[in-house]
Amino acid sequence: MRVLLVEDSVPLADELLALLGSKGYAVDWLADGRDALVQGQIEPYDCAVLDLGLPGMPGLEVLARWRQEGVALPVLVLTARGSWAERIEGLKAGADDYLSKPFHPEELLLRIQSLLRRSKGLPNQPRLEAGGLVLDEATQSVTIGSNTISLTAAEFRLLRYFMLHPGRILSKAHLAEHLYDGENERGSNVLEVHVNHLRGKLGKAVIETRRGQGYRLGGCSE
Numbered sequence: 001m002r003v004l005l006v007e008d009s010v011p012l013a014d015e016l017l018a019l020l021g022s023k024g025y026a027v028d029w030l031a032d033g034r035d036a037l038v039q040g041q042i043e044p045y046d047c048a049v050l051d052l053g054l055p056g057m058p059g060l061e062v063l064a065r066w067r068q069e070g071v072a073l074p075v076l077v078l079t080a081r082g083s084w085a086e087r088i089e090g091l092k093a094g095a096d097d098y099l100s101k102p103f104h105p106e107e108l109l110l111r112i113q114s115l116l117r118r119s120k121g122l123p124n125q126p127r128l129e130a131g132g133l134v135l136d137e138a139t140q141s142v143t144i145g146s147n148t149i150s151l152t153a154a155e156f157r158l159l160r161y162f163m164l165h166p167g168r169i170l171s172k173a174h175l176a177e178h179l180y181d182g183e184n185e186r187g188s189n190v191l192e193v194h195v196n197h198l199r200g201k202l203g204k205a206v207i208e209t210r211r212g213q214g215y216r217l218g219g220c221s222e
Contacts, residue, residue, distance in 0.1 A: 001116060001161060002026045002178045004048040006036040006062070007078065008055055012101075016049070019105050024140065024157040025112075026181040033057030040066050044177050045073050047115055049108075052079040052090065060093055067094035074115040076108075113137065120164050130166040131206065131217045135159060142202065149201055158194045162207065162217040171214035 003020060007013045008031040020027045028043070030036045033054035040048060040062070052059035063075055077095040079086065087098050096118075097111050114124045122128070128135040134143040140156040141148050151159065157179055162170070172191055180190075195207055195215060208218040 001046040001157075001164070002028070002044070002181065003112070004036070004040060004043070004045045004050075004073075005029045006033070006048065006054065006059065007031065007051045008053070009051075015105075016108070019109070020112075022153075023109060023137070024153055024160060026157075026179055028181055031055070033059060033062045037062050037065055040071050040073065041069060044174075046119075046178060047112055048073055048075045049112070050075055050077050050095075052077060052086070060090060063090070063095060064093040074119045076111055076115060078103075116164065122164065128160065128163050130163040133159070133163060133202070133206070135163055144202060151201070152197070154190075154194050155198055155201070158191075159198055162215070166217055169210050169213050169216045174214070 001024070003025045005013060005016055005020070005027050007016065007029070010031075013029050013031070017027055017029055028039065028045075030039060031054070034056040036048075036050070036054070036059075037057060050059045050063060054062070059077065059079075063077070066073075066075070074096045075094065076097045076099060077090045078099055078101060079090075080101040090098055096115055099108060099111060117124050117128075128137065132144065135141075135156075136143070137160065139150075140153065141150050142159060143149075158175070161175065161179060175191055198207060205218045208216045210216055
């Protein structure tokens, strides 16, 4: 899942980049509201974490402009200010959730997880279930029947995306845009490699190839 992080505090941004990266998110970081406005309009993010106190353009204005222009990505607003009036203004502008600083990292992760699942029409529960698979995001492992299998970070990132889009055919270009933040990584055959690794661990049927279209989450084999 690809996340846009807009935060002008470098220490906090560094902490969040490391945290989100360790949980399988591809993160782009910006510190200026004007840059965020444009980036959110042209890149296919799955979620944005947006600070309100930004240079260039306030986060509230960025959010309002996104919504006015039809940018529908889920947005979690961060702010150091705790007034109810500001929270209400943020929600009116189109925020999906609100988190005041300081916050616990685990709460941020759970809120992002909840936003992503709601945006896909999935229930917000401790484990993600689809295609006969049960994915534990905390341990980055998947259970098939009575067998629990550990995944590499790349395998986990890919399988989670498929499980958040059950039944949907996903093109290679779409997957690359939402899973990777580096142009070199996107342009290589890394996607095919990770698909093959998942098939090796979970069975060939777990990810179907649709010729000329892409891939689709299939059924598992125990």
